[in-house]
Amino acid sequence: MVTFRRFTLFFFLMLFSLNLWMLFSGKSTTGFIYEHASFLYVLLAILYFGISFTMAFLPCSNFHHPVICRGRTDGNKIALTFDDGPDKVKTPLVLEILDKYNVPATFFCIGKNIAGNEHLLIKIHESGHLIGNHSFSHSRWFDLFSAGRIKSELLESNRLIKQATGLAPHFFRPPFGVINPMVSKALKKTLLQTVCWNIRSFDTLNRNPGKVNHNILRQLRPGSIILLHDHTLFTEHSLDKLISDILGAGFYIVPLDNLLQIPAYEP
Ligand SMILES: [Zn+2]
Numbered sequence: 065m066v067t068f069r070r071f072t073l074f075f076f077l078m079l080f081s082l083n084l085w086m087l088f089s090g091k092s093t094t095g096f097i098y099e100h101a102s103f104l105y106v107l108l109a110i111l112y113f114g115i116s117f118t119m120a121f122l123p124c125s126n127f128h129h130p131v132i133c134r135g136r137t138d139g140n141k142i143a144l145t146f147d148d149g150p151d152k153v154k155t156p157l158v159l160e161i162l163d164k165y166n167v168p169a170t171f172f173c174i175g176k177n178i179a180g181n182e183h184l185l186i187k188i189h190e191s192g193h194l195i196g197n198h199s200f201s202h203s204r205w206f207d208l209f210s211a212g213r214i215k216s217e218l219l220e221s222n223r224l225i226k227q228a229t230g231l232a233p234h235f236f237r238p239p240f241g242v243i244n245p246m247v248s249k250a251l252k253k254t255l256l257q258t259v260c261w262n263i264r265s266f267d268t269l270n271r272n273p274g275k276v277n278h279n280i281l282r283q284l285r286p287g288s289i290i291l292l293h294d295h296t297l298f299t300e301h302s303l304d305k306l307i308s309d310i311l312g313a314g315f316y317i318v319p320l321d322n323l324l325q326i327p328a329y330e331p
């Protein structure tokens with residue numbers, strides 16, 4: 065597997081080789097490498113930073129950090145996940161629909177949304193659902209924060225969730241699904257297990273609920289983890305049909321810890 069560490073090692077080997085070539089080829093050399101040395105240095109730098117940057121947006125590549133994106137199961141088990149709550153208005157609606165079908169889900173909660181909504185966390189927990197950590201601020205600049213600041217956010221969210229429910233989450237989902245070396249460095253200093261998804265519903269962007277529903281069902285496989293959000297119009301108006309269609313297609317919706325065979329909370 066290509067990881068950031070191996071990739072960086074390879075990059076420096078390339079750089080070292082290029083330097084050696086330049087050193088021993090002599091100034092009289094008129095070969096391609098000598099003549100295009102500046103271009104090659106720039107190209108190497110662009111490739112290094114370009115690939116590292118791009119891979120930050122592909123968490124399931126495990127490039128920057130180990131991430132789980134699906135469960136390994138022989139049965140038709142899948143898991144539902146909802147990000148960005150708790151939401152005073154929308155989260156209760158989601159809970160109602162889940163309750164109607166008696167299916168479990170995992171709520172990746174944002175720490176700053178917890179104040180005043182502690183009762184929702186308790187309700188999520190008491191209804192048999194799981195709670196995960198989705199950072200404290202969910203800032204659009206989260207990935208540019210220092211590792212120390214990211215770690216503080218993760219610990220603060222876990223502290224708030226534990227204060228409300230008595231349980232500290234083990235599962236973490238990065239805001240916007242982005243993981244760079246700083247996020248990875250922070251995560252390594254916690255007990256959190258990063259869990260993303262292999263079916264992105266795009267429920268925050270796509271205004272056509274039929275299409276969102278169709279896209280999810282089309283990609284459904286044993287072990288799938290579906291990314292949804294508490295607060296979208298799709299969740300509000302079409303979650304009912306989605307669950308009905310998933311069950312109708314012969315899949316079982318199970319808790320994330322069951323699908324992954326990993327505890328959802330810290331010991
Ligand atoms: Zn989010």
